[in-house]
Amino acid sequence: MPMLLTRGATMALALCLAPPALAAGVAVMPPLSYPTAQFLAANPQARARLLSGLATRPMAALAPTAHRFVPAKGGTWTAVTAAPRSGLCTPELMTDGTVLFQSCNTKYWLKLAPDAKGNYADGSWTTIATLPVINGTQYAPQYHAAAVLPDDRLIIMGGEYNGSSSGVWTNLGAIYDPVANSWTPVTAPGGSSWSQIGDAQSTVLANGTFMLASCCANPATDALLDASTLTWTTTGAPTAGDNYQDEQGYELLPTGDVLTLDVWTNYPNYGATNAESYLPSSGTWGAAGNSTASLVDPCGYWEIGPAVLRTNGTVVGFGANTGCTTPADPTSVYNVKANSWSAGPNVPQVCGSGGTSGCTLADAPAALEPNGRILFAASSGFGSPPTHFFEFLPNNTIVQVTDPLYNASQSGAYYYNLMVLPSGQVMMTDFSSQAEIYTPIGKPTTHEMPVIKKVPTTITRGTSYTVAGSQLNGLSQGAFYGDDAQMATNYPMVRITNTATGDVSYARTSGFSAMSVKAGQFSRASFVLPTTAETGASTLVVVANGVASTPVNVTVD
Numbered sequence: 001m002p003m004l005l006t007r008g009a010t011m012a013l014a015l016c017l018a019p020p021a022l023a024a025g026v027a028v029m030p031p032l033s034y035p036t037a038q039f040l041a042a043n044p045q046a047r048a049r050l051l052s053g054l055a056t057r058p059m060a061a062l063a064p065t066a067h068r069f070v071p072a073k074g075g076t077w078t079a080v081t082a083a084p085r086s087g088l089c090t091p092e093l094m095t096d097g098t099v100l101f102q103s104c105n106t107k108y109w110l111k112l113a114p115d116a117k118g119n120y121a122d123g124s125w126t127t128i129a130t131l132p133v134i135n136g137t138q139y140a141p142q143y144h145a146a147a148v149l150p151d152d153r154l155i156i157m158g159g160e161y162n163g164s165s166s167g168v169w170t171n172l173g174a175i176y177d178p179v180a181n182s183w184t185p186v187t188a189p190g191g192s193s194w195s196q197i198g199d200a201q202s203t204v205l206a207n208g209t210f211m212l213a214s215c216c217a218n219p220a221t222d223a224l225l226d227a228s229t230l231t232w233t234t235t236g237a238p239t240a241g242d243n244y245q246d247e248q249g250y251e252l253l254p255t256g257d258v259l260t261l262d263v264w265t266n267y268p269n270y271g272a273t274n275a276e277s278y279l280p281s282s283g284t285w286g287a288a289g290n291s292t293a294s295l296v297d298p299c300g301y302w303e304i305g306p307a308v309l310r311t312n313g314t315v316v317g318f319g320a321n322t323g324c325t326t327p328a329d330p331t332s333v334y335n336v337k338a339n340s341w342s343a344g345p346n347v348p349q350v351c352g353s354g355g356t357s358g359c360t361l362a363d364a365p366a367a368l369e370p371n372g373r374i375l376f377a378a379s380s381g382f383g384s385p386p387t388h389f390f391e392f393l394p395n396n397t398i399v400q401v402t403d404p405l406y407n408a409s410q411s412g413a414y415y416y417n418l419m420v421l422p423s424g425q426v427m428m429t430d431f432s433s434q435a436e437i438y439t440p441i442g443k444p445t446t447h448e449m450p451v452i453k454k455v456p457t458t459i460t461r462g463t464s465y466t467v468a469g470s471q472l473n474g475l476s477q478g479a480f481y482g483d484d485a486q487m488a489t490n491y492p493m494v495r496i497t498n499t500a501t502g503d504v505s506y507a508r509t510s511g512f513s514a515m516s517v518k519a520g521q522f523s524r525a526s527f528v529l530p531t532t533a534e535t536g537a538s539t540l541v542v543v544a545n546g547v548a549s550t551p552v553n554v555t556v557d
Contacts, residue, residue: 028415028431029142029161029165029167030363030382030383030412030414031143031160031199031303031363031414031483031484032160032167032301033246033247033263033301033302033303034169034198034215034216034246035246035302036300036301036302037167039300073391073399073400073401074373074375074389074391074399074401074402074440074441075369075401075402075438075439075440075441076402076438076439077402077403077404077405077428077436077437077438077439078121078405078436078437078439079121079405079406079434079435079436080112080120080121080123080427080434080435080436080437081121081122081123081124081125082433082434083101083110083112083125083433083434083435084110084125084127084433085103085106085108085110085127085433086103086431086432086433087102087103087104087105087106087431087432087433088101088102088103088104088110088429088430088431088432088433088434088435089101089102089103089104089142089417089429089431089485090102090104090144090146090417090429090485090487091417091419091427091429091435091487092146092148092154092419092487093148093419093420093421093422093487093489093493094111094148094152094154094178095148095152095178095491095493095508095509095510096152096178096506096507096508096509096530097113097114097118097422097493097495097506098111098112098113098114098178098506099111099112099120099419099421099427100128100154100176101429101435104142104431105140105141105142105161105162105163105164106140106163107130107131107138107139107140107163108127108130108131109127109128109129109130109131109176110125110126110127110128111125111126111127111128112124112125112435113126114423114504114506116503116504117502117503117504118422118423118495118497118504119423120421120423120425120427120437121437128176128181129176129181129182129183130183131174131183132174132183132184132185134172134174134185137162137170137172138163139159139162139170139172139173139174139185140159140162140163141156141158141159141160141161141162141170141172142159142160142161142162143159143160143161143198143199143484143485144156144157144158144159144160144197144198144199144200144484144485145157145158145197145200145201145202145212145213145483145486146202146485146486146487147202147203147204147210147486147488148204148488148489148491149175149204149208149210149227150204150208150227150491150510150511150512150515151227151510151511152178152179152508152509152510153175153176153177153178153227154175154176154178155173155174155175155176155186155210155225156173156174156175156176157171157172157173157186157188157197157200157202157212158170158171158172158173158196158197158198158199158200158215159172159197159198159199160198160199160215160484167198168198169196169197169198169199169215169216170196170197170198171188171194171195171196171197171198172185172188172197173185173186173187173188173197174186175230178508179508184230186230187230188232189212189214189221189223189232189234190232191221193214193217193219193221194214194217194221194223196214196215196216196217197212197214197215198215198216198246199215199246199247199483199484200212200213200214200215200483201213201245201248201249201250201260201482201483201486202250202486203250203251203252203258203477203486203488204252204488204490204515205224205252205256205258205280205515206252206256206280206514206515206516206517206518207256207280207514207515208512208513208514208515209224209225209227209280210224210225210227211223211224211225211235211250211258211278212224212225212232213237213245213248213250213483215245215246215483216244216246217244218242218243218244219237219239219243219244220237220238220239220243220244220245221234221237222234222235222236222237222278223235235283236278236282236283236284236285237285238260238262238276238278238285239276239285240262240265240274240276240285240287241262241264241265241266241267241272241274242264242265242267244264244267245260245262245263245264246263246264246302246483247263247302247303247304247482247483248260248261248262248263248304248482248483249261249304249306249307249480249481249482249483250278251307251308251309251315251477251480252309252477252488252490252515252517253277253309253315253336253517254309254313254336254475254516254517254518254519255336255518256280256516256518257277257278257279257280258277258278258280259275259276259277259288259307259315259334260275260276260277260278261274261275261291261295261296261304261307261317262274262275262276263296263302263304264302270294270296270297270298271294271296271298272294272296273290273291273292273293273294273295274287274288274289274290274291275287275288275289275290275291275334275341276288288334288339289334289339289340289341290341291317291332291334291341292330292332292341292342292343292344293319293330293332293343294319294330295317295318295319295320295330295331295332296319296320297319297320297321297322297360297362297382298321298324298325299321299322299323299324299325299382300324301320301322301362301382303320303322303362303363303382304319304320304362304482305317305318305319305320305329305360305361305362305364305366305482306318306361306364306365306366306376306480306481306482307334307480308366308367308368308374308392308476308480309336309368309475309476309477309517310368310372310374310394310476311368311372311447311448311474311475311476312372312394313335313336313337313519314333314334314335314336315333315334315336316331316332316333316334316344316374316392317331317332317333317334317344318331318347318361318364318366318376319331319332319347319360319361320360320361320362320363321358321360321362322360322362322381322382323357323358323360323380323381327349327357327358328346328347328349328358329346329347329358329359329360329361329378330343330344330346330347331343331344331345331346331347331392331398332344333396344392344396345396345397345398347359347360347361347378347390347398348390348398348400350388350400351378351379351380351384351386351388352380352381352384353386357380357381358380359378359379359380359388359390360378360379360380360381360382360413361376361377361378361413362382362383362413362414363382363383363413363414363481363482363484364376364377364378364379364413364414364416364481365377365413365416365417365418365479365480365481365485366392366418366479366480366481367418367419367420367426367478367479367480368420368476368478368479368545369391369420369424369426369440369442369546370420370424370440370442370443370444370448370545370546370547371440371441371442371443371444372394372442372444372445372448373391373392373393373394373440373442374391374392375389375390375391375401375418375426375438375440376389376390376391376392376418377389377390377413377416377418378390378413379411379412379413382412382414383412383413383414383415384412385408385409385410385411385412386403386408386409386410386411387403387408387411387412387413387415387416388400388403388408389401389402389403389404389408389438404428404430404436404438405436406430406432406434406436407430407432407434411430411431414484415430415431416428416429416430417429417479417481417485417487418438418479418481418487419478419479419487419489420478420479420489420545420546421437421546422489422493422495422506422543422546422548423546424439424440424444424546424547424548425437425438425439425440425546426438426440426479426546444547447519448471448474448475448547449471449547449548449549449550450469450470450471450472450474450492450542450543450544450547450548450549451469451470451471451549451550452467452468452469452540452541452542452549452550452552453468453469453470453522454466454467454468454469455467455468455469455540455552455554456554457552457553457554457555458554458555458557459496459529459540459554459555459556459557460529460556460557461529461530461531461532461533461535461556461557462528462529462530462531463528463529464526464527464528465526465527465528465529466524466525466526466527467492467494467524467525467527467542468522468523468524469522469523469542469549470520470521470522470523471519471520471521471544472491472492472512472521472523472524472525472542472544473490473491473492473512473514473515473516473517473521473523473544474489474490474517474544474545474547475517475518475519475545476490476517476545477489477490477517477545478490478545478546489544489545489546490515490517490544490545491509491512491515491525491544492509492512492523492525492542492543492544493506493509493542493543493544494506494507494509494525494527494540494541494542494543495507495540495541495542495543495548496529496533496538496539496540496554496556497538497539497541497551498533498534498536498537498538498556499536499537499538499539500534500536500537501534503534505529505530505532505533505534506530507527507528507529507530507533508527508528508530509525509526509527510525510526510527511524511525511526512524512525513525529556533556534556535556535557536555536556537553537555538553538554538555538556539551539552539553539554540552540553540554
């Protein structure tokens with residue numbers, strides 16, 4: 001495992017730590033690579049400079065001091081009813097249409113339910129069960145693996161921090177049952193390689209199996225979860241370069257393979273460009289070409305940006321250059337079918353206090369909008385405020401869009417998480433109590449829509465049914481961050497709208513026969529109509545990643 005930074009990397013890291021002017025508030029520790037954290041622990045002065053330069057989390061919504069509105073280029077932001085707790089992060093869409101949020105680095109979780117018309121901005125908040133105490137330790141992670149499983153439970157594993165500002169890279173985990181409103185501890189995979197899970201990457205494979213990496217093991221290791229018994233089986237892990245995978249992300253591909261961009265291939269030098277893909281049929285990894293530019297930060301942090309699968313079968317990889325070298329931050333586009341990479345545009349240089357510094361996606365979020373655009377956040381340096389938002393367009397160009405209504409001037413890009421709502425909007429959190437919703441322009445194309453092939457046309461409240469069709473999981477996982485957060489929404493949501501009133505109900509779905517993002521993939525899912533659904537003539541749609549199917553006329557008994 002890489003343990004120390006080189007002298008050149010140390011100098012580069014020191015240059016990146018000049019503190020900007022910040023608003024008063026509570027500092028949020030950033031996600032750090034394990035070697036960077038070790039370096040800072042051994043060098044108190046460098047750690048102090050980093051701490052003094054961190055963005056600070058407002059406890060309440062603060063209007064930006066340098067709000068930047070870019071008209072007619074993108075969507076609009078709407079504030080969500082303020083949450084009863086601050087520190088909101090890692091939104092997770094449950095299969096009944098509600099959204100869970102952790103008050104990060106604490107044991108507390110909140111639930112947001114949309115209003116009667118399906119509007120999340122005017123939704124209602126409740127507190128759900130708190131995380132358990134496991135072997136005498138309160139589980140309260142920040143920056144961890146997460147996924148909604150085919151049986152509608154939410155699993156979280158690991159955590160770089162656990163209730164404090166000191167990195168612990170815990171191997172604790174828990175799974176949430178939304179029907180019972182309870183958390184159950186999940187034991188980490190066995191062996192010394194799993195003594196730390198930390199800010200590990202994870203994904204749900206096309207067959208519905210949860211796949212987890214160990215953040216800090218060398219050689220790298222991965223495991224597959226049997227969700228029925230909560231036990232693990234070891235599988236293959238990336239093998240290129242230094243055979244270490246901290247800070248890397250996992251992206252499910254239409255082929256059913258899993259893509260990762262290697263960070264450590266040239267360690268202790270920078271410049272890794274190679275990618276690997278996991279083949280579930282053999283449990284092994286193979287080469288997936290080389291990006292046209294290194295997307296790994298060359299300045300000592302060893303971070304990388306998100307990689308977003310688009311519905312046309314290409315993956316956009318974003319760079320993480322925090323500014324110690326040529327300020328342009330690159331992107332590179334992977335064609336899954338051709339197994340080849342092409343150059344994408346550089347991220348605009350409009351960040352920093354003067355609006356002239358390079359923008360970087362070192363630990364930053366991205367989400368695929370239903371219109372095919374990618375919404376992403378970026379800021380200068382390693383999370384220096386302000387943060388600005390952009391869209392990566394289908395024609396491989398980048399435009400800047402309006403900033404959020406609140407807190408952008410006080411926040412670094414790593415503060416933000418994005419998640420696609422079934423309404424076609426994008427939920428955003430920034431560690432405050434003020435979540436916001438981005439409403440994109442445009443609409444999805446027909447080829448992106450789920451297709452219902454079989455569903456009952458008369459349905460009764462409280463009763464379970466089956467819906468079958470193609471592309472019920474969508475053509476992407478929807479939202480991406482990397483190893484520090486996963487908010488995938490590639491599973492079918494069933495939404496019923498009453499014809500007379502326009503009121504909306506979501507039926508809890510489960511039993512997904514597939515989680516594939518392959519075009520035309522046939523699958524089935526069970527759904528239970530809520531007892532509160534309004535009776536009478538209605539329409540039913542299946543939604544995946546905010547893209548809805550053509551409505552089917554149904555009658556609710």
